[in-house]
Amino acid sequence: MIVCHDIHKHFGGFRAIDGVSLKIPEGAITGLLGPNGAGKSTLFNVIAGVHKPTSGKVTLAGEDITGLPPHALFARGVLRTFQIAHEFSSMSVLENLMMVPGGQSGETLWNTWFHRSRIAREEEELRARAEDVLDFLTLTHVRDERAGNLSGGQKKLVELGRTMMVDARVVFLDEVGAGVNRTLLATIGDAIVRLNRERGYTFCVIEHDMDFIARLCDSVIVMAEGRVLAEGAPADIMQNEQVIEAYLGTGLKNKVIHGEAAAMGGAASA
Ligand SMILES: Nc1ncnc2c1ncn2[C@@H]1O[C@H](COP(=O)(O)OP(=O)(O)OP(=O)(O)O)[C@@H](O)[C@H]1O
Numbered sequence: 001m002i003v004c005h006d007i008h009k010h011f012g013g014f015r016a017i018d019g020v021s022l023k024i025p026e027g028a029i030t031g032l033l034g035p036n037g038a039g040k041s042t043l044f045n046v047i048a049g050v051h052k053p054t055s056g057k058v059t060l061a062g063e064d065i066t067g068l069p070p071h072a073l074f075a076r077g078v079l080r081t082f083q084i085a086h087e088f089s090s091m092s093v094l095e096n097l098m099m100v101p102g103g104q105s106g107e108t109l110w111n112t113w114f115h116r117s118r119i120a121r122e123e124e125e126l127r128a129r130a131e132d133v134l135d136f137l138t139l140t141h142v143r144d145e146r147a148g149n150l151s152g153g154q155k156k157l158v159e160l161g162r163t164m165m166v167d168a169r170v171v172f173l174d175e176v177g178a179g180v181n182r183t184l185l186a187t188i189g190d191a192i193v194r195l196n197r198e199r200g201y202t203f204c205v206i207e208h209d210m211d212f213i214a215r216l217c218d219s220v221i222v223m224a225e226g227r228v229l230a231e232g233a234p235a236d237i238m239q240n241e242q243v244i245e246a247y248l249g250t251g252l253k254n255k256v257i258h259g260e261a262a263a264m265g266g267a268a269s270a
Pocket of ligand 1: 011014016034035036037038039040041042043
């Protein structure tokens with residue numbers, strides 16, 4: 001379990017995170033919701049070691065991981081997905097997956113010359129693992145495609161696939177559904193649920209699409225103005241007046257209650 005203890009993150013005088021305490025339970029899929037500017041990405045960045053908090057503590061299974069850099073968290077199985085970097089977009093999907101694990105013998109020139117058979121064996125194992133990941137994510141048909149040519153949704157699947165190349169325990173997904181068509185979103189959702197149920201991944205997901213959240217998440221944490229506004233089951237959160245108000249302001253609240261706005265994200269960014 002990841003626990004945030006009274007996290008503050010200030011940028012100059014601005015309190016982007018203003019005293020957040022929350023728990024991300026092991027083995028669950030937790031949604032992190034909130035209107036634009038609520039502090040969700042900043043909190044992700046604090047937990048994932050991109051930002052050091054101004055104050056407060058983050059623990060993983062009781063161990064203090066506050067401010068550990070991303071590579072140290074990576075070694076503990078705590079991963080945050082990132083968009084495929086520009087320099088990887090001309091590589092194939094398979095190569096993008098095979099690039100992930102660190103510490104391969106072939107990484108130094110010395111080893112390239114003196115340990116050829118070991119390098120070849122490692123590369124074979126890596127390739128086999130990457131092929132399994134492609135199969136799991138129904139991406140085998142694009143294995144040799146340049147990553148930059150994939151659709152937005154397929155890229156998200158590759159980002160998820162990169163977490164499967166190492167033994168991830170906790171995966172943070174930032175707006176996995178943004179700009180993704182419904183069919184691929186369903187595939188991404190299925191992959192997340194299977195990784196959770198079959199491989200024991202813990203997920204924390206920032207997402208605006210309420211249907212997606214309701215289908216996927218065991219529980220939801222709502223942030224607003226750098227604080228936790230509400231926590232609970234998705235169905236309860238969707239009915240929570242404070243939450244609806246935080247997203248829409250009182251003027252639009254009745255529309256949502258009467259079912260006229262399907263996704264809070266759409267309304268929030270309106
Ligand atoms: N590096 C930074 N320097 C200064 N202000 C920042 C920085 N990063 C974030 N902020 C500010 O902190 C606040 C929270 O931003 P954050 O990106 O965490 O919100 P969010 O909930 O993820 O929003 P969105 O849904 O729009 O991505 C915003 O007002 C943002 O402008």
